[in-house]
Amino acid sequence: MDSDSIDELRRVYRNYVRCAEIIATVEVWFTKSEEMASTVQHFERFPKLEHHEKGTLLTPDFTVLFNDGTALIGEVSRVALREESVDKAWKQLEAYAQVSKVQDQTGTLVEVSAVDVVVIVPHNGSMRMCQAVAERKASSKADNLWISVFEWSHDSDDNTYTIKCPPTDGNVAPRGHGREPSLEGWLTQTDNSDGLRGRPEHFSLVQIERRFTNDPIPPLYLATILWSQVFGDISDGEADIKIVPADIARRVNRKFGKVRSPDVKSALAVLEQARLARQQGSEWIVAYRELGRGSDSFDDVLLQRLRKPPSGPVTLAERKKKSLDRKETLKNRALQEKFDLPDEIV
Amino acid sequence: MLPEMAQQAKSDKVRVPQLTVATVITEAANPVEQLAMRGIGIREHRVTSWGGLLRAEMNRRPYVIGLWRGSDNVFHFFGSPPVTSPRWKRVEQSWISRVAPTMSRVLLNQDDFSAIGDLLAEHGSIEVNRMTARVVADGSSYSRGWPEHELGRRPSHRDALSEIAPGRMTIGSISMHVGDRMYVHLRRQAGATLYSGSLALFCSTVLARLTALAKDRLSVLSGVSRSAKRPILEAVQMSFELDSSAVKAKLLDGLGKSHGVRATMLYNDSYLHFILTDHLNGSNFDLILTEDYRLRLVPGFKATPSSMARVLDAIGESLGMLSLSREDIPEFLDESELFAS
Numbered sequence: 001m002d003s004d005s006i007d008e009l010r011r012v013y014r015n016y017v018r019c020a021e022i023i024a025t026v027e028v029w030f031t032k033s034e035e036m037a038s039t040v041q042h043f044e045r046f047p048k049l050e051h052h053e054k055g056t057l058l059t060p061d062f063t064v065l066f067n068d069g070t071a072l073i074g075e076v077s078r079v080a081l082r083e084e085s086v087d088k089a090w091k092q093l094e095a096y097a098q099v100s101k102v103q104d105q106t107g108t109l110v111e112v113s114a115v116d117v118v119v120i121v122p123h124n125g126s127m128r129m130c131q132a133v134a135e136r137k138a139s140s141k142a143d144n145l146w147i148s149v150f151e152w153s154h155d156s157d158d159n160t161y162t163i164k165c166p167p168t169d170g171n172v173a174p175r176g177h178g179r180e181p182s183l184e185g186w187l188t189q190t191d192n193s194d195g196l197r198g199r200p201e202h203f204s205l206v207q208i209e210r211r212f213t214n215d216p217i218p219p220l221y222l223a224t225i226l227w228s229q230v231f232g233d234i235s236d237g238e239a240d241i242k243i244v245p246a247d248i249a250r251r252v253n254r255k256f257g258k259v260r261s262p263d264v265k266s267a268l269a270v271l272e273q274a275r276l277a278r279q280q281g282s283e284w285i286v287a288y289r290e291l292g293r294g295s296d297s298f299d300d301v302l303l304q305r306l307r308k309p310p311s312g313p314v315t316l317a318e319r320k321k322k323s324l325d326r327k328e329t330l331k332n333r334a335l336q337e338k339f340d341l342p343d344e345i346v
Numbered sequence: 347m348l349p350e351m352a353q354q355a356k357s358d359k360v361r362v363p364q365l366t367v368a369t370v371i372t373e374a375a376n377p378v379e380q381l382a383m384r385g386i387g388i389r390e391h392r393v394t395s396w397g398g399l400l401r402a403e404m405n406r407r408p409y410v411i412g413l414w415r416g417s418d419n420v421f422h423f424f425g426s427p428p429v430t431s432p433r434w435k436r437v438e439q440s441w442i443s444r445v446a447p448t449m450s451r452v453l454l455n456q457d458d459f460s461a462i463g464d465l466l467a468e469h470g471s472i473e474v475n476r477m478t479a480r481v482v483a484d485g486s487s488y489s490r491g492w493p494e495h496e497l498g499r500r501p502s503h504r505d506a507l508s509e510i511a512p513g514r515m516t517i518g519s520i521s522m523h524v525g526d527r528m529y530v531h532l533r534r535q536a537g538a539t540l541y542s543g544s545l546a547l548f549c550s551t552v553l554a555r556l557t558a559l560a561k562d563r564l565s566v567l568s569g570v571s572r573s574a575k576r577p578i579l580e581a582v583q584m585s586f587e588l589d590s591s592a593v594k595a596k597l598l599d600g601l602g603k604s605h606g607v608r609a610t611m612l613y614n615d616s617y618l619h620f621i622l623t624d625h626l627n628g629s630n631f632d633l634i635l636t637e638d639y640r641l642r643l644v645p646g647f648k649a650t651p652s653s654m655a656r657v658l659d660a661i662g663e664s665l666g667m668l669s670l671s672r673e674d675i676p677e678f679l680d681e682s683e684l685f686a687s
Binding site for chain 2 (some may be wrong): 009013014017021028029032033034035036037060156159161164180181186193194195196197199200201204205207208209221224225227228229233234236237238254255289290291292293294295296297298299300
């Protein structure tokens with residue numbers, strides 16, 4: 001694989017992780033604070049909503065169904081949006097703000113009396129976002145759109161996130177609808193002008209419980225989860241494991257968070273590029289084993305193999321066969337007598 | 347069994363040779379059969395009510411190693427070969443790894459050494475004549491010897507241990523006299539040798555304590571389970587003194603010395619988060635470093651206690667582990683944790 005493609009794989013992985021950590025932070029707010037959690041009926045990590053007119057599928061990053069029948073719909077962005085993307089983002093937010101149903105704990109879509117939308121963008125793009133939201137809200141045909149912009153920043157010293165609601169261009173917090181506590185309440189408390197916090201000691205646990213978000217999963221990330229956690233469940237020790245993507249997706253869905261078959265196939269394709277798996281029709285064979293030395297971490301080994309795929313057979317069965325073939329060849333060679341041709345053939 | 351043996355030897359007027367002991371925790375109720383099948387050089391085995399006996403051969407010379415149940419899933423290998431002899435090394439290095447991951451060692455930390463010393467001090471004054479340790483940062487060794495001389499007592503265990511900076515050094519072993527009743531050697535990879543003295547006292551103090559420590563370790567690691575429907579409420583935490591920036595390298599270094607375990611790092615530019623996979627049985631764990639000097643280990647859906655023990659010992663050795671304990675994770679946080687100010 002060329003280094004540009006590898007860099008792209010890594011970039012997608014990094015962006016995804018930032019979003020996942022912020023979503024996990026929001027989940028901590030709504031589910032790990034006892035008082036806030038008491039106002040929440042259901043926090044959904046993998047929302048599937050319906051567009052109010054077209055009926056098409058909408059997949060925001062999270063939804064919160066409150067006990068009072070109102071809802072919060074949220075979207076996280078890793079990258080400050082360029083001008084071209086702002087329109088697309090607006091259309092999404094406008095659609096979310098007009099949704100009439102969100103999911104409850106059984107997954108059923110239930111009617112809600114009001115919807116508040118929040119979009120969480122990097123702090124260096126929040127001013128532009130606030131401006132864009134204010135302008136487009138004013139010129140939108142729909143009324144009663146409640147869309148808030150939050151900004152996030154990350155401290156690389158302690159890996160903590162700070163999330164604030166900037167007051168630019170009339171930006172306001174999501175409505176609390178009289179709930180106590182509410183995000184509105186938390187953000188307007190005078191001693192909370194520094195915003196809300198996401199600490200790794202809290203969100204790391206949510207990350208373990210739900211490894212994925214509603215977005216397509218970076219193939220490099222899913223490949224490492226499959227190798228380090230999922231395949232070990234299926235086989236202990238070295239083995240060629242036969243994989244059907246849909247089965248793996250089901251297995252992962254039960255325990256780790258929603259994945260789809262196409263996500264699994266992309267991850268398997270990465271393993272194939274690293275010559276750790278081979279596709280056979282609709283199935284895959286994964287040559288599952290310990291790689292490298294104990295002091296090598298799998299993520300490093302995978303990248304090395306992508307940069308320079310090793311030659312030779314892929315599956316353990318093929319390697320064994322090659323080794324046996326070679327032994328047999330050597331044995332035969334040793335058994336053969338020296339072949340002496342006469343100088344002249346009469 | 348061993349305490350009875352002590353009495354029997356006394357009444358039969360048989361002098362008990364030195365006794366070497368190594369403590370293990372096991373998954374099997376009695377691992378003797380498993381050892382007999384997989385251990386190199388084992389010619390015969392006998393399963394008994396208290397454990398069993400293994401007759402092995404090295405260079406055509408036979409020797410017997412016993413396995414004594416200290417408590418459920420805690421056993422002690424015992425025999426007369428010295429700990430440095432190839433016959434004993436084969437037990438500790440080869441036999442145990444061949445039945446991994448269902449059997450694993452237990453690591454003693456500095457507090458454990460102090461506690462055993464304190465217990466022995468009740469039976470006679472402690473004089474340490476040798477101590478070994480290792481510097482965590484660079485792996486260099488530290489060795490101290492105190493010869494006997496008329497001018498004064500050799501240091502007590504507490505005096506000697508005070509030279510070891512916890513977290514920055516890890517104690518390896520101590521040899522000490524307990525009055526005139528015993529001369530013993532105590533080792534970090536839970537084990538001991540009775541060089542001379544009362545076998546009965548050795549069993550009631552050192553062995554009993556090693557059993558208790560192994561039992562404790564087993565209870566920290568057992569029953570820490572994950573369920574898909576519940577949030578994570580339990581973890582194991584390890585404290586150490588190493589700087590956070592050095593943790594990744596030391597962790598991988600430690601895993602390099604253990605057999606069959608591999609790490610995968612998630613999230614390159616975030617807090618340190620690894621998944622550890624035991625390829626011998628598919629067990630896996632999440633290992634997280636979110637605060638200085640404290641690692642959190644969260645077992646995966648498949649995670650056996652002895653796999654966890656193996657992994658934690660390898661990492662603990664490398665990081666200079668201070669303590670290992672069960673952590674209950676609260677279901678709810680204080681609101682103040684969520685605000686930036």
